[in-house]
Amino acid sequence: MREFSGVFIFLILSILFSVVIGQIINIKKTNKEIAKEELTSYYIEKNDVFKKIFIIAISLLYFAQLILLLPYSLVFVKLSSYAFFQVLIFIIMLVFSFIYLFKKDNKENIE
Amino acid sequence: MDILYQYYSNTLTQIGVSEFCGLILWYIFSFLFAVFAFFIISNIIMFIDNKLTGLINLKNTSINEVNAIEKFKNNNPSFVMIFAPTLFLWGLVPYSNKYIPVPSEVSLLLFMTILCFLFFAFLFFAEVGNKKNKAIEAASNFLQVILPMLFSVLGIIFLTSSLNLNEIILYQSIIQNTTGWLITPAVFGFFIFVLGIVSILSLLEKQLKISSLSLFNITYPKIKLLILSYYSLIFMSSVFSVCLFLGGYLPPLGFYLSEVYQINYVLNTSAVYFEQIFWLILKSLILSVIIIGLKTQMKKIEERKIINILWYILFPLSIINILVCMIVPLFGGH
Numbered sequence: 001m002r003e004f005s006g007v008f009i010f011l012i013l014s015i016l017f018s019v020v021i022g023q024i025i026n027i028k029k030t031n032k033e034i035a036k037e038e039l040t041s042y043y044i045e046k047n048d049v050f051k052k053i054f055i056i057a058i059s060l061l062y063f064a065q066l067i068l069l070l071p072y073s074l075v076f077v078k079l080s081s082y083a084f085f086q087v088l089i090f091i092i093m094l095v096f097s098f099i100y101l102f103k104k105d106n107k108e109n110i111e
Numbered sequence: 112m113d114i115l116y117q118y119y120s121n122t123l124t125q126i127g128v129s130e131f132c133g134l135i136l137w138y139i140f141s142f143l144f145a146v147f148a149f150f151i152i153s154n155i156i157m158f159i160d161n162k163l164t165g166l167i168n169l170k171n172t173s174i175n176e177v178n179a180i181e182k183f184k185n186n187n188p189s190f191v192m193i194f195a196p197t198l199f200l201w202g203l204v205p206y207s208n209k210y211i212p213v214p215s216e217v218s219l220l221l222f223m224t225i226l227c228f229l230f231f232a233f234l235f236f237a238e239v240g241n242k243k244n245k246a247i248e249a250a251s252n253f254l255q256v257i258l259p260m261l262f263s264v265l266g267i268i269f270l271t272s273s274l275n276l277n278e279i280i281l282y283q284s285i286i287q288n289t290t291g292w293l294i295t296p297a298v299f300g301f302f303i304f305v306l307g308i309v310s311i312l313s314l315l316e317k318q319l320k321i322s323s324l325s326l327f328n329i330t331y332p333k334i335k336l337l338i339l340s341y342y343s344l345i346f347m348s349s350v351f352s353v354c355l356f357l358g359g360y361l362p363p364l365g366f367y368l369s370e371v372y373q374i375n376y377v378l379n380t381s382a383v384y385f386e387q388i389f390w391l392i393l394k395s396l397i398l399s400v401i402i403i404g405l406k407t408q409m410k411k412i413e414e415r416k417i418i419n420i421l422w423y424i425l426f427p428l429s430i431i432n433i434l435v436c437m438i439v440p441l442f443g444g445h
Contacts, residue, residue, distance in 0.1 A: 007221070009135060010213045013142045014198035018191045021336070052251040059254035066261055069433075073268040077440050084441060088434075095430055102423060 058101065065094055141212035145201035152392070153343040156399055160342065163400075164407045190337070193232050196225045197340040200347045205277040207360055207387035218276045222351055223264060227257055229344050233315055252314060252414075255422045260307035262429035263300035266436035267293055267355050280359035287365045292358040296439045299432040301356040303425050308348045309402055310417045313409035349398040350391070357394055360387035 072087055202212040203222050215221060234249050268274065270293060271282045283291050294301050353359060362368070369382035409417065 004215070005134070006138060006213045007215055009138045010142060010202045011195075011199055013138065014202075015191060015195040017142070017146065017198060018194035022190045022194070052247045055251040056247070056254055059251075059258055062258055063261075066258075066265060069265060070268065073265060074272050074274070076269055076437065077272050081441065084437065087437070091430060091434065095427070098427060098430075 149201050149343055152346055153339040156342040156346050160403050163403055194340055196229055197343050200225055204350055207384045217274045219274045230311055255418050256311045259303050259421055259425045259429040263303040266297050266300045266432045269436040276354050283358045284361050294356040299428050303429050304352050309405045309409055312406045346399050350395040353394045360391040362390050
Protein backbone atom coordinates (compact mmCIF):
# COMPACT_ATOMS: atom_id res chain seq x y z
CA MET A 1 0.00 0.00 0.00
CA ARG A 2 2.83 2.33 0.96
CA GLU A 3 4.52 1.62 -2.37
CA PHE A 4 1.52 2.66 -4.43
CA SER A 5 0.80 5.62 -2.18
CA GLY A 6 4.18 6.99 -3.31
CA VAL A 7 3.28 6.53 -6.96
CA PHE A 8 -0.11 8.14 -6.35
CA ILE A 9 1.29 11.14 -4.45
CA PHE A 10 3.99 11.74 -7.05
CA LEU A 11 1.49 11.53 -9.91
CA ILE A 12 -0.87 14.00 -8.20
CA LEU A 13 2.04 16.36 -7.51
CA SER A 14 3.18 16.26 -11.13
CA ILE A 15 -0.37 16.87 -12.45
CA LEU A 16 -0.92 19.74 -10.00
CA PHE A 17 2.42 21.30 -10.88
CA SER A 18 1.75 21.13 -14.62
CA VAL A 19 -1.78 22.55 -14.21
CA VAL A 20 -0.50 25.43 -12.08
CA ILE A 21 2.38 26.18 -14.43
CA GLY A 22 0.00 26.04 -17.40
CA GLN A 23 -2.23 28.62 -15.73
CA ILE A 24 0.61 30.86 -14.56
CA ILE A 25 2.38 31.15 -17.87
CA ASN A 26 0.55 33.75 -19.87
CA ILE A 27 1.22 33.48 -23.52
CA LYS A 28 2.73 36.63 -24.93
CA LYS A 29 1.06 38.29 -27.83
CA THR A 30 3.13 38.50 -30.95
CA ASN A 31 3.29 41.52 -33.17
CA LYS A 32 3.11 39.42 -36.27
CA GLU A 33 0.01 39.49 -38.33
CA ILE A 34 -2.14 36.46 -38.06
CA ALA A 35 -3.21 35.21 -41.43
CA LYS A 36 -6.07 32.82 -41.79
CA GLU A 37 -4.84 29.31 -41.91
CA GLU A 38 -5.88 27.35 -44.91
CA LEU A 39 -7.07 24.05 -43.69
CA THR A 40 -6.10 21.51 -46.25
CA SER A 41 -8.57 18.71 -46.38
CA TYR A 42 -6.90 15.40 -46.38
CA TYR A 43 -8.59 12.30 -47.66
CA ILE A 44 -7.22 8.83 -47.39
CA GLU A 45 -8.41 6.21 -49.78
CA LYS A 46 -10.68 3.57 -48.33
CA ASN A 47 -8.28 0.71 -49.03
CA ASP A 48 -5.48 2.56 -47.33
CA VAL A 49 -7.58 3.02 -44.20
CA PHE A 50 -8.46 -0.67 -44.16
CA LYS A 51 -4.79 -1.58 -44.49
CA LYS A 52 -3.89 0.67 -41.59
CA ILE A 53 -6.65 -0.82 -39.44
CA PHE A 54 -5.44 -4.31 -40.43
CA ILE A 55 -1.94 -3.41 -39.25
CA ILE A 56 -3.30 -2.04 -35.97
CA ALA A 57 -5.30 -5.24 -35.41
CA ILE A 58 -2.28 -7.45 -36.16
CA SER A 59 -0.02 -5.50 -33.84
CA LEU A 60 -2.64 -5.61 -31.09
CA LEU A 61 -2.63 -9.40 -31.49
CA TYR A 62 1.14 -9.37 -30.99
CA PHE A 63 0.56 -7.24 -27.90
CA ALA A 64 -1.75 -9.92 -26.56
CA GLN A 65 0.97 -12.52 -27.14
CA LEU A 66 3.44 -10.28 -25.33
CA ILE A 67 1.11 -9.99 -22.35
CA LEU A 68 0.70 -13.78 -22.32
CA LEU A 69 4.48 -14.20 -22.24
CA LEU A 70 4.99 -11.66 -19.44
CA PRO A 71 3.85 -13.74 -16.39
CA TYR A 72 5.74 -16.74 -17.77
CA SER A 73 8.95 -14.70 -18.05
CA LEU A 74 8.75 -13.72 -14.37
CA VAL A 75 8.83 -17.34 -13.14
CA PHE A 76 10.86 -18.77 -16.01
CA VAL A 77 13.98 -19.60 -13.96
CA LYS A 78 12.01 -21.67 -11.43
CA LEU A 79 10.27 -23.78 -14.09
CA SER A 80 11.56 -27.00 -15.61
CA SER A 81 12.79 -27.53 -19.16
CA TYR A 82 9.37 -29.03 -20.05
CA ALA A 83 7.82 -25.57 -19.65
CA PHE A 84 10.60 -24.16 -21.80
CA PHE A 85 9.64 -26.39 -24.72
CA GLN A 86 5.97 -25.56 -24.29
CA VAL A 87 6.67 -21.85 -24.63
CA LEU A 88 9.07 -22.55 -27.47
CA ILE A 89 6.12 -23.96 -29.43
CA PHE A 90 4.16 -20.79 -28.65
CA ILE A 91 6.99 -18.60 -29.95
CA ILE A 92 7.42 -20.76 -33.07
CA MET A 93 3.72 -20.22 -33.81
CA LEU A 94 4.35 -16.51 -33.46
CA VAL A 95 7.21 -16.74 -35.95
CA PHE A 96 5.06 -18.67 -38.45
CA SER A 97 2.30 -16.08 -38.22
CA PHE A 98 4.86 -13.41 -38.94
CA ILE A 99 6.19 -15.30 -41.98
CA TYR A 100 2.61 -15.59 -43.30
CA LEU A 101 2.14 -11.86 -42.84
CA PHE A 102 5.43 -11.11 -44.58
CA LYS A 103 4.52 -13.26 -47.60
CA LYS A 104 1.06 -11.71 -47.85
CA ASP A 105 2.47 -8.19 -47.75
CA ASN A 106 5.05 -9.06 -50.42
CA LYS A 107 2.34 -10.45 -52.72
CA GLU A 108 0.26 -7.29 -52.33
CA ASN A 109 3.26 -5.13 -53.13
CA ILE A 110 4.02 -7.12 -56.29
CA GLU A 111 0.41 -6.90 -57.44
CA MET B 112 20.38 8.93 0.87
CA ASP B 113 18.93 6.21 3.11
CA ILE B 114 20.98 7.63 5.97
CA LEU B 115 19.53 11.01 5.13
CA TYR B 116 15.99 9.56 5.08
CA GLN B 117 16.51 7.76 8.40
CA TYR B 118 17.80 10.94 9.99
CA TYR B 119 14.88 12.84 8.50
CA SER B 120 12.23 10.35 9.71
CA ASN B 121 13.80 10.14 13.21
CA THR B 122 13.76 13.90 13.63
CA LEU B 123 10.17 14.05 12.42
CA THR B 124 9.01 11.42 14.92
CA GLN B 125 10.86 13.27 17.69
CA ILE B 126 8.99 16.44 16.81
CA GLY B 127 5.70 14.55 16.76
CA VAL B 128 4.79 14.67 13.07
CA SER B 129 2.90 11.56 11.93
CA GLU B 130 4.42 9.14 9.41
CA PHE B 131 1.93 10.05 6.71
CA CYS B 132 2.78 13.77 6.85
CA GLY B 133 6.47 12.87 6.86
CA LEU B 134 6.01 10.73 3.75
CA ILE B 135 4.19 13.52 1.93
CA LEU B 136 6.95 15.99 2.85
CA TRP B 137 9.53 13.50 1.61
CA TYR B 138 7.71 13.12 -1.70
CA ILE B 139 7.44 16.90 -2.07
CA PHE B 140 11.23 17.11 -1.57
CA SER B 141 11.76 14.32 -4.13
CA PHE B 142 9.40 16.04 -6.55
CA LEU B 143 11.29 19.31 -6.30
CA PHE B 144 14.51 17.37 -6.94
CA ALA B 145 12.90 15.80 -10.03
CA VAL B 146 11.72 19.19 -11.34
CA PHE B 147 15.19 20.66 -10.79
CA ALA B 148 16.83 17.74 -12.62
CA PHE B 149 14.25 17.99 -15.44
CA PHE B 150 14.99 21.65 -16.13
CA ILE B 151 18.77 21.33 -15.99
CA ILE B 152 19.24 18.13 -17.98
CA SER B 153 16.65 18.79 -20.68
CA ASN B 154 18.26 22.18 -21.25
CA ILE B 155 21.63 20.45 -21.63
CA ILE B 156 20.18 17.97 -24.15
CA MET B 157 18.52 20.81 -26.05
CA PHE B 158 21.85 22.63 -26.18
CA ILE B 159 23.59 19.50 -27.50
CA ASP B 160 20.92 18.99 -30.17
CA ASN B 161 21.17 22.62 -31.16
CA LYS B 162 24.95 22.32 -31.52
CA LEU B 163 24.87 19.01 -33.38
CA THR B 164 21.93 19.48 -35.71
CA GLY B 165 21.01 23.14 -35.47
CA LEU B 166 17.34 22.27 -35.58
CA ILE B 167 16.08 24.71 -33.02
CA ASN B 168 15.49 28.16 -34.30
CA LEU B 169 13.56 29.77 -31.52
CA LYS B 170 13.63 33.31 -32.88
CA ASN B 171 12.04 32.69 -36.24
CA THR B 172 8.35 31.90 -36.34
CA SER B 173 6.26 31.62 -39.43
CA ILE B 174 2.69 32.90 -39.60
CA ASN B 175 1.18 29.44 -39.98
CA GLU B 176 2.83 28.28 -36.81
CA VAL B 177 1.56 31.32 -34.93
CA ASN B 178 -1.92 30.42 -36.10
CA ALA B 179 -1.60 26.87 -34.88
CA ILE B 180 -0.38 28.06 -31.53
CA GLU B 181 -3.28 30.48 -31.28
CA LYS B 182 -5.46 27.40 -31.38
CA PHE B 183 -3.27 25.47 -29.02
CA LYS B 184 -2.63 28.13 -26.40
CA ASN B 185 -5.90 27.76 -24.50
CA ASN B 186 -5.79 23.99 -24.69
CA ASN B 187 -4.57 23.27 -21.19
CA PRO B 188 -5.51 19.56 -20.96
CA SER B 189 -3.21 18.63 -23.83
CA PHE B 190 -0.37 20.49 -22.17
CA VAL B 191 -0.97 18.69 -18.87
CA MET B 192 -1.27 15.38 -20.72
CA ILE B 193 2.30 15.70 -21.95
CA PHE B 194 3.95 17.65 -19.15
CA ALA B 195 2.68 15.69 -16.12
CA PRO B 196 3.88 12.21 -17.26
CA THR B 197 7.29 13.65 -18.18
CA LEU B 198 7.69 14.91 -14.62
CA PHE B 199 6.40 11.62 -13.24
CA LEU B 200 9.04 9.70 -15.23
CA TRP B 201 11.80 11.52 -13.33
CA GLY B 202 10.49 10.03 -10.11
CA LEU B 203 10.77 6.42 -11.29
CA VAL B 204 14.49 6.51 -12.07
CA PRO B 205 16.76 4.63 -9.64
CA TYR B 206 19.35 7.38 -9.22
CA SER B 207 21.44 5.36 -6.80
CA ASN B 208 21.35 2.13 -4.82
CA LYS B 209 19.04 3.49 -2.12
CA TYR B 210 17.60 6.67 -3.57
CA ILE B 211 14.60 6.15 -5.80
CA PRO B 212 12.03 8.95 -5.46
CA VAL B 213 9.10 6.61 -6.11
CA PRO B 214 10.14 3.06 -5.22
CA SER B 215 7.88 0.52 -6.87
CA GLU B 216 8.00 -3.24 -7.51
CA VAL B 217 6.64 -2.75 -11.02
CA SER B 218 8.69 0.31 -11.95
CA LEU B 219 9.74 -1.24 -15.29
CA LEU B 220 6.12 -1.60 -16.37
CA LEU B 221 5.24 1.90 -15.18
CA PHE B 222 8.28 3.38 -16.91
CA MET B 223 7.62 1.57 -20.17
CA THR B 224 3.92 2.45 -20.27
CA ILE B 225 4.53 6.14 -19.59
CA LEU B 226 7.37 6.24 -22.13
CA CYS B 227 5.11 4.64 -24.76
CA PHE B 228 2.28 6.99 -23.85
CA LEU B 229 4.54 10.03 -24.27
CA PHE B 230 5.88 8.80 -27.60
CA PHE B 231 2.33 8.25 -28.78
CA ALA B 232 1.15 11.63 -27.47
CA PHE B 233 3.91 13.46 -29.33
CA LEU B 234 3.36 11.45 -32.51
CA PHE B 235 -0.38 12.00 -32.28
CA PHE B 236 -0.05 15.75 -31.82
CA ALA B 237 2.54 15.97 -34.55
CA GLU B 238 0.61 13.95 -37.12
CA VAL B 239 -2.84 15.22 -36.33
CA GLY B 240 -1.65 18.83 -36.02
CA ASN B 241 -2.82 19.89 -39.42
CA LYS B 242 -4.48 16.88 -40.98
CA LYS B 243 -7.46 15.47 -39.22
CA ASN B 244 -7.63 12.05 -40.79
CA LYS B 245 -4.09 11.11 -39.93
CA ALA B 246 -4.86 9.64 -36.51
CA ILE B 247 -5.10 6.08 -37.85
CA GLU B 248 -1.78 6.42 -39.64
CA ALA B 249 -0.16 7.75 -36.47
CA ALA B 250 -1.49 4.80 -34.48
CA SER B 251 -0.35 2.19 -37.00
CA ASN B 252 3.12 3.76 -37.33
CA PHE B 253 3.48 3.91 -33.58
CA LEU B 254 2.45 0.28 -33.06
CA GLN B 255 4.81 -0.98 -35.75
CA VAL B 256 7.74 0.87 -34.19
CA ILE B 257 7.00 0.13 -30.55
CA LEU B 258 6.45 -3.65 -30.83
CA PRO B 259 10.10 -4.66 -31.43
CA MET B 260 11.14 -2.42 -28.54
CA LEU B 261 8.67 -4.11 -26.19
CA PHE B 262 9.82 -7.58 -27.26
CA SER B 263 13.44 -6.61 -26.59
CA VAL B 264 12.47 -5.51 -23.06
CA LEU B 265 10.72 -8.86 -22.54
CA GLY B 266 14.09 -10.56 -23.07
CA ILE B 267 15.47 -8.68 -20.07
CA ILE B 268 12.55 -9.84 -17.92
CA PHE B 269 13.31 -13.43 -18.99
CA LEU B 270 16.91 -13.00 -17.80
CA THR B 271 16.26 -11.26 -14.51
CA SER B 272 12.71 -12.39 -13.71
CA SER B 273 11.93 -9.05 -12.14
CA LEU B 274 9.88 -5.97 -12.98
CA ASN B 275 11.78 -3.71 -10.60
CA LEU B 276 14.36 -1.49 -12.30
CA ASN B 277 16.56 -1.35 -9.19
CA GLU B 278 16.56 -5.15 -8.91
CA ILE B 279 17.53 -5.41 -12.58
CA ILE B 280 20.51 -3.12 -11.95
CA LEU B 281 21.46 -5.10 -8.83
CA TYR B 282 21.32 -8.30 -10.94
CA GLN B 283 23.93 -6.73 -13.20
CA SER B 284 26.19 -5.97 -10.23
CA ILE B 285 26.74 -9.67 -9.41
CA ILE B 286 29.65 -9.77 -11.84
CA GLN B 287 31.70 -6.68 -11.05
CA ASN B 288 32.73 -5.94 -14.60
CA THR B 289 31.23 -4.55 -17.73
CA THR B 290 30.67 -8.21 -18.71
CA GLY B 291 28.04 -8.35 -15.97
CA TRP B 292 25.91 -5.86 -17.79
CA LEU B 293 22.94 -7.28 -19.64
CA ILE B 294 24.20 -6.01 -22.99
CA THR B 295 26.35 -9.16 -23.27
CA PRO B 296 23.54 -11.74 -23.46
CA ALA B 297 20.98 -9.34 -24.94
CA VAL B 298 23.08 -7.54 -27.51
CA PHE B 299 20.36 -7.75 -30.16
CA GLY B 300 17.87 -6.35 -27.68
CA PHE B 301 20.03 -3.32 -26.98
CA PHE B 302 20.45 -2.44 -30.64
CA ILE B 303 16.76 -3.00 -31.36
CA PHE B 304 15.79 -0.80 -28.44
CA VAL B 305 18.14 2.05 -29.40
CA LEU B 306 17.20 1.84 -33.09
CA GLY B 307 13.53 1.85 -32.12
CA ILE B 308 14.01 5.04 -30.10
CA VAL B 309 16.00 6.65 -32.93
CA SER B 310 13.43 5.75 -35.56
CA ILE B 311 10.45 6.94 -33.52
CA LEU B 312 12.25 10.23 -32.86
CA SER B 313 13.10 10.68 -36.53
CA LEU B 314 9.47 9.93 -37.45
CA LEU B 315 8.37 12.47 -34.90
CA GLU B 316 10.67 15.18 -36.14
CA LYS B 317 9.67 14.65 -39.73
CA GLN B 318 6.05 15.15 -38.77
CA LEU B 319 6.83 18.05 -36.45
CA LYS B 320 8.60 19.86 -39.24
CA ILE B 321 5.74 19.33 -41.66
CA SER B 322 2.82 19.98 -39.34
CA SER B 323 1.77 23.45 -38.37
CA LEU B 324 2.13 22.54 -34.74
CA SER B 325 5.88 22.65 -35.09
CA LEU B 326 7.53 22.52 -31.72
CA PHE B 327 10.84 23.76 -32.93
CA ASN B 328 10.22 27.27 -34.12
CA ILE B 329 8.20 28.88 -31.40
CA THR B 330 8.91 31.47 -28.77
CA TYR B 331 5.96 30.94 -26.45
CA PRO B 332 6.89 29.88 -22.90
CA LYS B 333 4.31 27.09 -22.77
CA ILE B 334 5.65 25.61 -25.98
CA LYS B 335 9.16 26.02 -24.67
CA LEU B 336 8.15 23.76 -21.80
CA LEU B 337 6.82 21.26 -24.34
CA ILE B 338 10.15 21.39 -26.16
CA LEU B 339 11.92 20.75 -22.86
CA SER B 340 9.63 17.78 -22.20
CA TYR B 341 10.48 16.45 -25.67
CA TYR B 342 14.19 16.61 -24.84
CA SER B 343 13.61 15.08 -21.43
CA LEU B 344 11.84 12.26 -23.28
CA ILE B 345 15.04 11.64 -25.27
CA PHE B 346 17.05 11.63 -22.05
CA MET B 347 14.56 9.40 -20.22
CA SER B 348 14.53 6.83 -23.00
CA SER B 349 18.33 6.70 -22.84
CA VAL B 350 18.16 6.40 -19.02
CA PHE B 351 15.76 3.49 -19.42
CA SER B 352 18.03 1.70 -21.88
CA VAL B 353 21.06 2.38 -19.64
CA CYS B 354 19.22 0.88 -16.64
CA LEU B 355 18.24 -2.19 -18.63
CA PHE B 356 21.35 -2.92 -20.66
CA LEU B 357 24.30 -0.82 -19.47
CA GLY B 358 24.31 -1.31 -15.73
CA GLY B 359 22.41 1.80 -14.65
CA TYR B 360 24.29 3.50 -11.85
CA LEU B 361 27.03 0.86 -11.67
CA PRO B 362 30.59 2.08 -12.36
CA PRO B 363 32.14 0.95 -15.67
CA LEU B 364 35.50 0.29 -14.01
CA GLY B 365 34.14 -2.36 -11.63
CA PHE B 366 34.89 -0.34 -8.48
CA TYR B 367 33.84 3.01 -7.07
CA LEU B 368 36.39 5.81 -7.28
CA SER B 369 35.29 7.11 -3.89
CA GLU B 370 36.23 3.79 -2.25
CA VAL B 371 39.86 3.91 -3.37
CA TYR B 372 40.98 6.09 -0.47
CA GLN B 373 39.35 5.24 2.84
CA ILE B 374 39.02 8.51 4.73
CA ASN B 375 35.89 8.22 6.81
CA TYR B 376 33.05 5.65 6.72
CA VAL B 377 30.24 8.22 6.52
CA LEU B 378 32.09 10.33 3.95
CA ASN B 379 32.92 7.35 1.76
CA THR B 380 29.41 5.88 1.79
CA SER B 381 27.80 9.23 1.02
CA ALA B 382 30.33 9.81 -1.77
CA VAL B 383 29.33 6.46 -3.31
CA TYR B 384 25.73 7.67 -3.68
CA PHE B 385 26.77 10.81 -5.50
CA GLU B 386 29.14 8.79 -7.67
CA GLN B 387 26.29 6.46 -8.63
CA ILE B 388 24.17 9.44 -9.70
CA PHE B 389 27.15 10.76 -11.66
CA TRP B 390 27.70 7.47 -13.53
CA LEU B 391 24.00 7.14 -14.39
CA ILE B 392 23.80 10.68 -15.78
CA LEU B 393 27.12 10.39 -17.64
CA LYS B 394 26.16 7.11 -19.32
CA SER B 395 22.74 8.37 -20.31
CA LEU B 396 24.12 11.67 -21.60
CA ILE B 397 26.58 9.79 -23.82
CA LEU B 398 23.82 7.49 -25.07
CA SER B 399 21.49 10.42 -25.75
CA VAL B 400 24.23 12.15 -27.75
CA ILE B 401 24.58 8.95 -29.80
CA ILE B 402 20.80 8.85 -30.26
CA ILE B 403 20.73 12.48 -31.43
CA GLY B 404 23.57 11.78 -33.87
CA LEU B 405 21.82 8.70 -35.28
CA LYS B 406 18.54 10.59 -35.49
CA THR B 407 20.02 13.17 -37.83
CA GLN B 408 21.32 10.39 -40.08
CA MET B 409 18.00 8.58 -39.98
CA LYS B 410 16.11 11.62 -41.22
CA LYS B 411 17.55 11.13 -44.71
CA ILE B 412 15.74 7.81 -45.06
CA GLU B 413 12.09 7.73 -46.09
CA GLU B 414 9.40 7.27 -43.48
CA ARG B 415 8.02 4.08 -45.03
CA LYS B 416 11.48 2.52 -45.29
CA ILE B 417 12.22 3.11 -41.60
CA ILE B 418 9.01 1.37 -40.56
CA ASN B 419 9.68 -1.49 -42.96
CA ILE B 420 13.17 -1.99 -41.50
CA LEU B 421 11.70 -2.13 -38.01
CA TRP B 422 8.80 -4.36 -38.93
CA TYR B 423 10.51 -6.86 -41.22
CA ILE B 424 14.07 -7.01 -39.85
CA LEU B 425 14.13 -5.88 -36.25
CA PHE B 426 10.90 -7.53 -35.15
CA PRO B 427 12.06 -11.09 -36.10
CA LEU B 428 15.43 -10.25 -34.53
CA SER B 429 13.67 -9.34 -31.29
CA ILE B 430 11.98 -12.77 -31.26
CA ILE B 431 15.42 -14.37 -31.73
CA ASN B 432 16.63 -12.19 -28.86
CA ILE B 433 13.89 -13.62 -26.63
CA LEU B 434 14.98 -17.16 -27.55
CA VAL B 435 18.61 -16.33 -26.67
CA CYS B 436 17.50 -14.79 -23.36
CA MET B 437 15.50 -17.95 -22.61
CA ILE B 438 18.38 -20.29 -23.38
CA VAL B 439 21.07 -18.39 -21.41
CA PRO B 440 19.64 -19.09 -17.90
CA LEU B 441 19.04 -22.74 -18.82
CA PHE B 442 22.76 -23.30 -19.50
CA GLY B 443 24.14 -22.01 -16.25
CA GLY B 444 22.95 -18.43 -16.56
CA HIS B 445 24.62 -15.16 -17.16
